[in-house]
Amino acid sequence: MRSFSKRSLSYNYAIFAGKVCKLKSTITLLSLLLFLAFQLPFSPSDPGLKELAFKVLEEKCNACHQTDLPNKVFTLENMDGFAKKIYKQVFKRKRMPKGNEVVLTEKEKNHLLNWLKQAGVEMEN
Numbered sequence: 001m002r003s004f005s006k007r008s009l010s011y012n013y014a015i016f017a018g019k020v021c022k023l024k025s026t027i028t029l030l031s032l033l034l035f036l037a038f039q040l041p042f043s044p045s046d047p048g049l050k051e052l053a054f055k056v057l058e059e060k061c062n063a064c065h066q067t068d069l070p071n072k073v074f075t076l077e078n079m080d081g082f083a084k085k086i087y088k089q090v091f092k093r094k095r096m097p098k099g100n101e102v103v104l105t106e107k108e109k110n111h112l113l114n115w116l117k118q119a120g121v122e123m124e125n
């Protein structure tokens with residue numbers, strides 16, 4: 001009688017432990033999926049980042065460059081080649097956008113920074 005109850009106790013425990021394990025692995029799987037779902041839109045190969053940055057260049061930079069500096073009109077094709085220079089002018093030296101009339105919003109700066117990171121530009125500090 002005694003040994004029976006002991007056995008059933010350990011049997012119950014085994015079921016309980018199994019359930020806990022199952023629950024644990026389900027939670028792990030779910031959090032992994034959640035993690036991936038949140039990571040994906042910001043992953044470094046997101047082509048949307050470049051389009052967002054291009055919109056900023058087009059709206060805030062090209063209007064001026066078109067008239068003043070036609071060899072530096074940014075396009076989706078050439079912008080990667082200007083990435084380093086753009087980082088330097090906009091974020092390091094803060095020379096661009098030139099003058100006080102055109103101002104970048106925080107959102108626009110972030111669009112540029114996200115693309116610059118993706119383009120592999122080395123950033124300081």
Ligand code: HEC
Nearest residue numbers: 057060061064065068069085086089090096097098099102
């Ligand atoms: C109000 C006009 C104006 C706006 C707006 C403007 N630029 Fe410029 N940009 C210039 C002029 C003029 C030059 C060339 C003379 C100079 O470097 O100051 C220039 C030069 C540059 C250069 C080349 C610098 C070099 O010699 O290496 C880069 C890169 C640049 N701009 C990036 C940008 C970016 C990015 C934006 C938008 C966020 C922007 N510019 C907005 C007028 C403008």
